[in-house]
Amino acid sequence: MALRYLASISHYIPEMLLCLTMAGLILIESTYGREVKGRAKGMVYAGAYLGLLATFVSLFKTMGTEPLQIFTGSIVIDSFGTLAKMVMVVGTAAAIYLGRQSLDIYEEVKSEFVILAIGVLIGGMLIVSANNMLIFYIGIETLSILSYVMASLKKNDERSSEAGLKYSLYGGITAGIMLFGMSHIFGVLGTIQFNEVIPAMAALTKTQSLIIMPAFVLFFAGIGYKIACVPFHMWSPDVYEGSPLPVTNFFSIVPKIAGVVALVRITNTFFGGDTSIVRETWVCLLMIASALTMTVGNVSAIGQRSVKRMLAYSSISHAGVMLLGVLVIDDLGARAILFYAVTYLFMTLVAFFITSFVQDHYGNDHFERFNGLISKHPLMSILMITVMFSLAGLPPLSGFVAKFNILAAIIAKKYYVLAVIAVLNSVVSLYYYLKIVRIMVFKDAESDETIPGFGFSNQLVITIMTLPVLLLGIFWEKLVVIAGGAKIFIQ
Amino acid sequence: MISLTSYLIISFCLFIAGMTVMIARKNIIAMLLGIELILNAAAINFVAYTRFVNQNLDGHVMSLFIIVIAAAEAAVGLAIVIRFFQIKETIHIDDATELQS
Numbered sequence: 327m328a329l330r331y332l333a334s335i336s337h338y339i340p341e342m343l344l345c346l347t348m349a350g351l352i353l354i355e356s357t358y359g360r361e362v363k364g365r366a367k368g369m370v371y372a373g374a375y376l377g378l379l380a381t382f383v384s385l386f387k388t389m390g391t392e393p394l395q396i397f398t399g400s401i402v403i404d405s406f407g408t409l410a411k412m413v414m415v416v417g418t419a420a421a422i423y424l425g426r427q428s429l430d431i432y433e434e435v436k437s438e439f440v441i442l443a444i445g446v447l448i449g450g451m452l453i454v455s456a457n458n459m460l461i462f463y464i465g466i467e468t469l470s471i472l473s474y475v476m477a478s479l480k481k482n483d484e485r486s487s488e489a490g491l492k493y494s495l496y497g498g499i500t501a502g503i504m505l506f507g508m509s510h511i512f513g514v515l516g517t518i519q520f521n522e523v524i525p526a527m528a529a530l531t532k533t534q535s536l537i538i539m540p541a542f543v544l545f546f547a548g549i550g551y552k553i554a555c556v557p558f559h560m561w562s563p564d565v566y567e568g569s570p571l572p573v574t575n576f577f578s579i580v581p582k583i584a585g586v587v588a589l590v591r592i593t594n595t596f597f598g599g600d601t602s603i604v605r606e607t608w609v610c611l612l613m614i615a616s617a618l619t620m621t622v623g624n625v626s627a628i629g630q631r632s633v634k635r636m637l638a639y640s641s642i643s644h645a646g647v648m649l650l651g652v653l654v655i656d657d658l659g660a661r662a663i664l665f666y667a668v669t670y671l672f673m674t675l676v677a678f679f680i681t682s683f684v685q686d687h688y689g690n691d692h693f694e695r696f697n698g699l700i701s702k703h704p705l706m707s708i709l710m711i712t713v714m715f716s717l718a719g720l721p722p723l724s725g726f727v728a729k730f731n732i733l734a735a736i737i738a739k740k741y742y743v744l745a746v747i748a749v750l751n752s753v754v755s756l757y758y759y760l761k762i763v764r765i766m767v768f769k770d771a772e773s774d775e776t777i778p779g780f781g782f783s784n785q786l787v788i789t790i791m792t793l794p795v796l797l798l799g800i801f802w803e804k805l806v807v808i809a810g811g812a813k814i815f816i817q
Numbered sequence: 818m819i820s821l822t823s824y825l826i827i828s829f830c831l832f833i834a835g836m837t838v839m840i841a842r843k844n845i846i847a848m849l850l851g852i853e854l855i856l857n858a859a860a861i862n863f864v865a866y867t868r869f870v871n872q873n874l875d876g877h878v879m880s881l882f883i884i885v886i887a888a889a890e891a892a893v894g895l896a897i898v899i900r901f902f903q904i905k906e907t908i909h910i911d912d913a914t915e916l917q918s
Contacts (some may be wrong), residue, residue: 460879467886471893478897485915487900492913494894496856501857501890505883506832509862516871518879564916626890 334396337403340381340388340411341451349376355437356558358442370437372424375446378419380433385412393815399519404815406660407455409808410587411669414454416580418447420675420791421572427784429686430570435479442479443576445472450573450584454591455699459508459518466504466548470497476576477569489568494712496561497549504548510541520595521816527596527604539607546611549592552585553645556618563626571685574634575678578641583667586648594653594814612653617744619646620751627758633681633691636758637674640717643755651732654739657813662731664782665802665811669716669724672794676713679788680706683779696762697749698771705781707766709792714759716795719752724785731806824865830857844903845908849894856887 335342352382358366365532376745378569385408409411425431425439433639449468456462474497512518514534515526547558566574576627593612597605623643629637648670651663685691700707729752737745798805838851867876872902889909904906 458884461873463879463880464886467890471886471890474893474897479902481900484904487897487904488913488915490897491845491901492916494890494897495845495910497840497854498852498890498894499836499851499855502835502859503850505856505859506828506862509828509859509866512876512879513866513870514864518875550874568916 329395333597334401335396337388337396338401339576341448342383343384344444344448344451347373347381348441348448350377351437351441351444351621351809355441359437361718365476367426367437370440371392371422371623374422374440375419377444377775378415378422382415385415388694390811393813395457395815399521400520400587401452401455402457403814403816404454406664407591409586409664409812410454410583410667412662413550413671414447414450414580414760415536417671417675418443418576420679421576423512423787424575424679424682425572427779428570428572428682430682431479431572432481434743435481439476439479439572439585442472442476443580446476446576446580450580453662454793456518456588456591457595459512459520462592463501463505463508465584465588466552467501469552469584470501473497473577473581476573477565478572480570484570486570487563487617491564492561492568496558500547500558501553503544504551507541507544507547508513511538511545514538514541520592523596524598527602530602530604533794535603539759542604542608543611545587546608546615547591549585550615553589553649554581554619554642554648555615555645556642557615557623559619559622561640562642563635563638566641567632567635571634571678571682571691574638575675578638578674578678582641582645586645586652586663586667589649590652591814593655594660595725595816596817597655609655612649613744615647616649616653617747619643619649620748621646624751624758627755630758631692633693633696633762634685636775637677637681639675640755640758642765643751644717646751647732647748649727650736650741650744654735654740654741656735656811658738659732659737660814662728662735662814663813665731665805666728667793668805668809669728669798672791672798675797676709676788676791677717679784679791680710683777683784686722686779687777693761693765694769694772696765697769699766701771704795705785706780706788709788711763712792713795714763716799718756718759720756722799724795724802727802821865824861824869828858828861828865830860831855844911845898848910849891849898851888852894853891854882859883862906873904 351370354369389405389408395402415728422440431439435516446469449465452465453462456465474494477493478487514537533757593775621644623639627636627639648663648666651659681691684695688695716723719725733745826867831868835851835854840846863880905912
């Protein structure tokens with residue numbers, strides 16, 4: 327038994343590395359945090375990047391190996407989860423970089439931001455590879471509890487602490503609802519192991535199906551809250567607006583991707599084979615949720631004045647598009663979601679980076695602050711325009727390929743109405759994405775002063791992050807093959 | 818003899834009570850208490866199902882974890898409420914109006 331545990335640990339190195347990194351950073355911060363400011367900061371960032379790099383490398387090495395279950399079947403290691411984890415690690419590293427550059431986080435809590443971000447990443451990696459309701463719950467809570475702290479990182483700011491408050495209240499209640507649903511699923515199916523669910527589900531009687539259907543609806547509340555899909559999205563714009571911008575950037579990447587990927591795994595594991603009434607309910611639920619999420623996100627984004635809030639609503643609508651890939655329940659959908667996650671990561675990062683530097687200079691991020699940006703910072707404006715076109719899903723860019731993959735997956739399953747809704751939403755989203763483009767190109771600048779945030783190194787980082795957006799639009803086959811090879815492990 | 822049904826009814830009542838508190842009460846501390854009620858309803862369910870339906874330890878372990886995590890969540894929630902109180906000098910949810918568009 328003990329030997330089996332040791333063997334399991336050898337497959338769990340990425341997460342262990344992250345835990346060690348987090349512990350080490352806490353130690354550094356508590357030892358040197360009050361001393362010479364500059365040196366301690368440097369050590370914290372160096373340690374964080376080192377840990378993330380080591381994690382990335384060890385994840386990369388596990389790609390393509392035989393999928394297996396470890397820790398008595400409570401965690402599953404497969405290339406689907408590993409690819410998603412790699413995306414999240416990259417997102418965290420970029421968010422930490424932005425956290426260092428941004429003026430929106432107080433100087434004395436910058437290293438706490440790093441520590442919390444790595445903690446959230448650990449939670450995200452847990453739910454991505456969860457094969458057990460307990461692990462899933464622990465992962466969700468690790469993700470959430472640390473996120474509450476992150477949202478209220480600006481301690482003396484009214485808006486930030488209010489964001490944290492709203493986040494924790496909504497988070498607590500949805501976690502409770504999810505657990506209540508889980509408890510009934512456990513009671514009816516008699517197991518908390520995900521891979522034992524399919525045989526148990528096939529043996530259900532009619533009455534048991536009737537009990538378990540509302541339980542699954544309650545269960546969905548917990549995940550739906552994490553990815554901010556529509557009945558549970560009310561917290562999202564407020565929290566995104568109130569949190570410091572690097573935190574918003576982080577929230578729109580790591581918890582969202584983790585939630586969607588976990589939802590894919592759960593849907594495929596629970597309903598992969600069977601065609602019972604429970605599966606129909608779940609698919610119907612996902613259909614309604616995704617259609618509503620796309621529409622509400624896009625329509626609400628139109629009237630916003632703050633770019634950050636607009637990006638928050640846009641990330642809600644992107645979650646809706648990703649839900650489309652979930653409800654087809656096949657490998658095509660899973661592949662499309664992985665591709666979407668990669669492109670979404672880079673598009674969101676660039677948009678938030680540029681917004682962050684503009685906001686640091688002017689003190690707020692209203693649309694007018696982007697007036698005439700193209701005459702002051704041509705390169706940055708062109709990159710922002712590229713990203714906006716890509717987010718809207720225009721052809722030569724990667725956003726188009728990502729959306730195309732999702733649409734191909736749902737059309738293959740004959741969900742024509744949903745495909746039409748998705749396309750119409752894409753048109754609506756074009757309006758508000760192009761609004762930024764119009765303002766940047768055709769309006770006159772308020773003043774000639776340049777934005778100090780766009781120094782050489784920051785411009786370089788932003789340019790490097792835009793490259794995948796451009797390249798994946800043209801050379802997408804490679805990533806599609808990689809994502810297609812990353813199969814979900816179902817027993 | 819207490820049957821499974823009694824436990825389920827009790828936990829359901831707790832769940833409804835918790836939801837009612839969350840919706841009806843305006844005091845943030847009371848809302849945190851409502852969250853605890855919902856979590857405890859789930860924990861009771863897990864223990865009851867384990868006792869009466871399947872005899873393995875999964876449910877017990879699950880309910881222990883629920884208790885531990887609920888404590889962590891309450892700690893963080895209270896810390897945030899204290900910050901909110903120090904800034905706004907109120908713990909009324911209707912005063913959290915900074916972030917409405």
